[in-house]
Amino acid sequence: MQETPLSYQAFDKLQRPLRDLRLSVTDQCNFRCRYCMPEEIFGPDYAFLAKDQLLSFPELVRLTRIFVSLGVQKVRITGGEPLMRKGLPELIRRIGEIEGVRDIAVTTNGSLLARHAQALKDAGLRRVTVSLDSLDDERFGRMNGRGFKVSQVLTGIDAAAAAGLQVKVNMVVQKGTNDQDVLPMARYFREKGHILRFIEYMDVGNSNGWRLDQVLPSREIVSLIQREMPLEPVGANHYGEVAQRYRYAGEEGEIGLISSVTQAFCSTCTRARLSAEGKLYSCLFASTGTDLSGPLRDGRSDEQIRRLIAEFWSGRDDRYSEERLRNTPGLKRKKIEMSHIGG
Ligand SMILES: Nc1nc2c(ncn2[C@@H]2O[C@H](COP(=O)(O)OP(=O)(O)OP(=O)(O)O)[C@@H](O)[C@H]2O)c(=O)[nH]1
Ligand SMILES: C[S@@+](CC[C@H](N)C(=O)[O-])C[C@H]1O[C@@H](n2cnc3c(N)ncnc32)[C@H](O)[C@@H]1O
Ligand code: SF4
Ligand code: SF4
Numbered sequence: 001m002q003e004t005p006l007s008y009q010a011f012d013k014l015q016r017p018l019r020d021l022r023l024s025v026t027d028q029c030n031f032r033c034r035y036c037m038p039e040e041i042f043g044p045d046y047a048f049l050a051k052d053q054l055l056s057f058p059e060l061v062r063l064t065r066i067f068v069s070l071g072v073q074k075v076r077i078t079g080g081e082p083l084m085r086k087g088l089p090e091l092i093r094r095i096g097e098i099e100g101v102r103d104i105a106v107t108t109n110g111s112l113l114a115r116h117a118q119a120l121k122d123a124g125l126r127r128v129t130v131s132l133d134s135l136d137d138e139r140f141g142r143m144n145g146r147g148f149k150v151s152q153v154l155t156g157i158d159a160a161a162a163a164g165l166q167v168k169v170n171m172v173v174q175k176g177t178n179d180q181d182v183l184p185m186a187r188y189f190r191e192k193g194h195i196l197r198f199i200e201y202m203d204v205g206n207s208n209g210w211r212l213d214q215v216l217p218s219r220e221i222v223s224l225i226q227r228e229m230p231l232e233p234v235g236a237n238h239y240g241e242v243a244q245r246y247r248y249a250g251e252e253g254e255i256g257l258i259s260s261v262t263q264a265f266c267s268t269c270t271r272a273r274l275s276a277e278g279k280l281y282s283c284l285f286a287s288t289g290t291d292l293s294g295p296l297r298d299g300r301s302d303e304q305i306r307r308l309i310a311e312f313w314s315g316r317d318d319r320y321s322e323e324r325l326r327n328t329p330g331l332k333r334k335k336i337e338m339s340h341i342g343g
Pocket of ligand 1: 076105107129168170199202241242243258260269271284321343
């Protein structure tokens with residue numbers, strides 16, 4: 001293969017640039033959300049990664065630097081629950097020092113956020129995305145599978161805001177489970193001034209028992225909210241933005257709709273995903289990954305690893321959600337679990 005120029009924008013087979021890197025820093029989580037890590041699969045005997053299998057901070061930083069040289073500008077730290085990874089603020093500080101990284105965000109379930117918000121901010125983090133599916137303790141406790149209380153997450157959100165972090169809230173909407181929470185959540189976060197994004201429930205992994213009739217289409221969510229709080233559409237912040245934005249009419253506050261099932265956005269998907277043990281995935285719904293930990297640990301040079309990643313991206317042609325849209329429910333394949341690959 002030819003030498004890749006030192007600063008270069010990688011494109012895949014469908015002409016999509018490599019722009020985002022999603023780093024899963026642990027496959028473990030203190031929640032057992034039924035749509036992600038159902039207890040009956042992720043029980044006490046589940047074999048999580050051993051500590052020495054996880055990529056170390058120096059390895060993650062080295063890889064991120066290489067990804068940036070291929071076009072990545074935005075890094076999302078996720079998991080599992082990323083705040084369970086010891087010393088996370090230090091990783092954020094080091095990634096923030098990489099020239100070319102324009103944006104770092106963390107996606108968290110919020111349960112440990114009150115404890116870590118200030119350290120994250122001090123490490124240079126500017127924003128955080130907190131997942132919360134309901135304001136009702138009973139429903140939330142059932143959905144998170146461990147009886148965690150809503151107040152614990154809300155306290156985390158308040159602590160993040162008080163520390164000066166911009167907060168977005170992600171709510172997975174599952175018809176028949178928490179659709180009654182759409183309006184209370186919209187009212188609450190409109191009042192608080194945080195952007196709330198509604199995510200269509202997806203068929204990630206192999207264990208959540210997903211059914212299409214459990215998906216509440218985004219357009220129904222918009223009409224539901226419109227009836228009480230008028231909305232106006234807002235243009236995308238950047239190429240390939242996942243959420244469709246709406247503003248509360250006459251106000252600054254906004255919501256987002258992530259319509260991964262009913263209006264797939266594969267045609268502008270710029271995201272590469274790295275699992276906690278260093279496997280690189282070209283799609284949230286991929287079955288296999290390309291191992292980078294071997295090359296990292298057997299002494300390969302940055303340029304060799306860079307070529308590996310460039311080749312990986314140039315061969316990418318995934319567009320699972322668009323294919324699902326056409327084939328539902330016939331699309332069957334073994335997929336990597338979302339808690340492993342990161343959200
Ligand atoms: N199918 C699919 N869903 C995705 C993809 N990226 C994100 N999502 C879904 O969207 C949710 C929200 O992702 P975020 O990381 O908060 O979204 P984002 O657009 O990167 O966030 P911002 O940078 O804040 O706009 C995820 O938890 C997934 O459910 C993707 O590439 N494919
Ligand atoms: C896998 S989690 C990892 C980060 C962290 N533990 C959290 O929950 O925010 C990332 C995101 O994926 C979302 N997610 C998990 N399973 C999903 C599913 N089946 N459909 C849609 N989104 C899902 C979660 O709601 C969360 O916002
Ligand atoms: S969605 Fe996040 S909090 Fe819930 S089980 Fe998955 S990784 Fe854990
Ligand atoms: S389904 Fe795959 S290709 Fe499509 S947007 Fe999601 S990660 Fe990207």
